[in-house]
Amino acid sequence: xxxxxxxxxxxxxxxxxxxxxxxxxxxxxxxYLVTSFFSLAVIFFLLAAPLIxxxxxxxxAGAVMVLFMFVIMMxxxxxxxxxxxxxxxxxxxxxxxxxxxxxxxxxxxxxxxGVPDAAGEITVREFAVTLFRKYGVAIEIISMQxxxxxxxxxxxxxxxxP
Amino acid sequence: MIVPxxxxxxxxxxxxxxxxxxTLVWRSNVIMLLxxxxxxxxxxxxxxxxxxxxxxxxxxxxxxxxxMAMTSAEVSLALALVVYLHRRRNTVDVDEFRxxxx
Numbered sequence: 243x244x245x246x247x248x249x250x251x252x253x254x255x256x257x258x259x260x261x262x263x264x265x266x267x268x269x270x271x272x273x274y275l276v277t278s279f280f281s282l283a284v285i286f287f288l289l290a291a292p293l294i295x296x297x298x299x300x301x302x303a304g305a306v307m308v309l310f311m312f313v314i315m316m317x318x319x320x321x322x323x324x325x326x327x328x329x330x331x332x333x334x335x336x337x338x339x340x341x342x343x344x345x346x347x348x349x350x351x352x353x354x355x356g357v358p359d360a361a362g363e364i365t366v367r368e369f370a371v372t373l374f375r376k377y378g379v380a381i382e383i384i385s386m387q388x389x390x391x392x393x394x395x396x397x398x399x400x401x402x403x404p
Numbered sequence: 405m406i407v408p409x410x411x412x413x414x415x416x417x418x419x420x421x422x423x424x425x426x427t428l429v430w431r432s433n434v435i436m437l438l439x440x441x442x443x444x445x446x447x448x449x450x451x452x453x454x455x456x457x458x459x460x461x462x463x464x465x466x467x468x469x470x471x472m473a474m475t476s477a478e479v480s481l482a483l484a485l486v487v488y489l490h491r492r493r494n495t496v497d498v499d500e501f502r503x504x505x506x
Contacts, residue, residue, distance in 0.1 A: 336428035
């Protein structure tokens with residue numbers, strides 16, 4: 243049951259992403275991407291990471307995508323008559339490069355031999371203990387980084403005097 | 405683990421390649437280029453979560469959370485840059501911004 247769900251969701255994710263990157267209209271692309279992120283969140287839930295699944299929906303599908311939408315609306319980039327897809331010639335070389343990378347990493351991943359999985363579920367409690375006890379310094383650094391990003395965004399976004 | 409790790413890795417690799425192709429193809433729109441980067445980072449998160457489930461350790465999930473925080477910082481800065489560039493040149497075409505000096 244869960245296995246079937248995983249494969250269905252994997253197909254939904256891949257199709258949503260393909261539609262998103264081939265869509266010429268940025269707003270539609272973002273809506274497709276939100277669909278893809280929702281199914282990816284359910285995949286995270288199936289992989290015993292409920293907290294990450296919730297954050298995926300709240301932060302990615304919620305905050306980040308709304309930020310994209312906000313910028314598109316603010317700069318007025320969402321006009322359907324002005325949207326244009328790159329020419330077919332421009333798709334060829336990136337597809338070849340992407341295909342080469344897909345096949346090479348795929349071969350590496352297929353040949354890997356992992357240690358069989360250890361027993362035991364990852365509970366939220368275990369996750370929190372690892373997060374705040376083992377990686378406490380990383381939390382501090384990441385919060386500093388978010389602060390710097392806010393300061394940088396404020397600096398770039400302010401209106402200059404002509 | 406409900407599915408073998410290889411299948412999770414395959415899904416992540418396909419998503420990563422799609423994001424890479426999106427980044428390489430969409431030079432006419434910075435927003436789509438950033439979307440490609442988002443897709444690639446999501447594939448990396450999927451690898452972390454899948455490995456965390458496979459080995460039964462919570463460290464992978466912690467790093468997925470780190471990637472998420474990093475992405476939100478990156479997106480806020482990058483979109484501020486897009487707004488700044490659009491104000492200067494009134495376009496989001498990457499090819500228009502090939503001069504270092506003004």
